[in-house]
Amino acid sequence: MSYGQQNPYGDQPPQAQYGQSRQESYGQYGGNPYASENPYGGQGGLSQQTSAYSQSNYSAPVTHQNTAVVQAPRGAPMSNQDFLARVEAVRQEINNLSSQVSSIATIHQRVFSSPDSGASGQLESVTTNTQILNTRIKDEIRALEVDSKRSPGNSTKDSQVRSLKNSFKNQLEQFRKEEQEYGQRYRDQIKRQYKIVNPEATDDEVDEAADADWGNEGVFQTALKSNRSGHASSVLGAVRARHRDIQQIEKTLIELNQLFSDLAEAVVIQEPAVQAAEEQTAQVKGDTEAANVQLTKGIKSARNARKLKWWCLGICVLIICILALVLGLYFGLRNK
Structure with a gap:
């Protein structure tokens, strides 16, 4: 590229960041460097702010397995035919992911060779869509894995889920390697461009420049102190663009x-607990109905007992009246 021309990145603000749903994950890795306080206001070094890229080991394998507790869906598990149809749909999605990763590598190369705002915008858009596709594939595989867990002893479902997971992991690994490779190439390009602006810079200073937060205006102004030519401003504008990339x-x-961690989680189905709760609910309902029947019988028996009591009382009163009448007649006639 020619550094004598005006760099389109020189005066542009950082692009809006994508993937807002992962902001909490970003914060765990050191936070947003653009949001940090400017430590360069009155100081002349670049060593105080380094890039997270130089400090984080993004390729570290998952060393432990978490557990994902999943609520089992209602209804019976899918038939093998329906299951295999969904597997085929996911395979097609993984093929689409492979195409997306290839497109991202092509755009990276274009941005690296001849940076322009259009290519950077396209790169951000394609990367965002690819991450959305990644999440969708992960969710679909998880749903199939849950269905497989609900079909114990079904080797067809188990083998298909394992195959899908391996295919997806391979594509994610390819994507990760591509991103790591171009991340390093961008850092190397920053070193070369910084060396153009500051030919006397030592290797340590060049390394610090590659790791500096070029989105911070203080860093940019500090780097310009030694060379305020228009050429230096244009080159440092390109450095800032590479930092955004x-x-x-x-x-x-x-x-x-995060996707690798999600895929490594062991799925635990909550269905037995739900089934036990449903059975307990049915038992309670049955007991309640039986109790209602017994209560109805008890009420009916109590009413019958009260009726019998009144009948007995009436008979006793009647007998007393008859005895009184008979005795009265007997003694009355006898006296005459």
């Missing part, structure tokens, strides 16, 4: 690591 890659790698 590196930050985009950092976010992508963080999200890919």
Whole structure:
């Protein structure tokens, strides 16, 4: 590229960041460098702010397995035919992911060779869509895995889920390697461009420049102190653009690591507990109905007992009246 021309990135603000749903994950890796306080206001060094890319090990494998407790869906598990149809649909999605990753690599190369705002915008858009596709594939595989867990002994479902997971992991790994490779190439390009502006800079200073937060205006102004020519401003504008590309890659790698962690989780179905709760509910309902029947019988028996009591009382009164009448007549006639 020619550094004598005006760099389109020189005066542009950082691009809006994508993937807002992962902001909490981004914060776990050191926070947003653009949001940090400017430590360069009155100081002349670049060593005080380094890139998270140089400090984080994005390729570290998952060393422990978490557990994902999943609520089992209602209804019976899918038939093998329906299950295999959904597997085929997911395979097609994974093929689409492979195409997306290839497109991202092509756009990276274009941005690296001849940076322009259009290519950077396209790169951000394609990367965002790819991450959305990644999440959808992960969710679909999880749903199939849950169905497989609900079909114990079904080797067809188990093998298909394992195959899908391996295919998806391979594509994610390819994506991660591509991003890591271009992240390093962008950092190397920053070193070369910084060396153009500051030919006397030592290797340590060049390394610090590659890791500096070029989105911070203080860093940019500090670097211009030694060379305020228009050429230096244009080159440092390109450095700032490369830094934005590196930050985009950092976010992508963080999200890919989260996907690997999600795929490594052991799925635990909550269905037995739900079934036990349903059975207990049915038993309580049955007991309640039986109690209502017994209560109805008890009420009916109590009413009958009260009726019998009144009948007995009436008979006793009647007998007393008859005895009184008979005795009265007997003694009355006898006296005459």
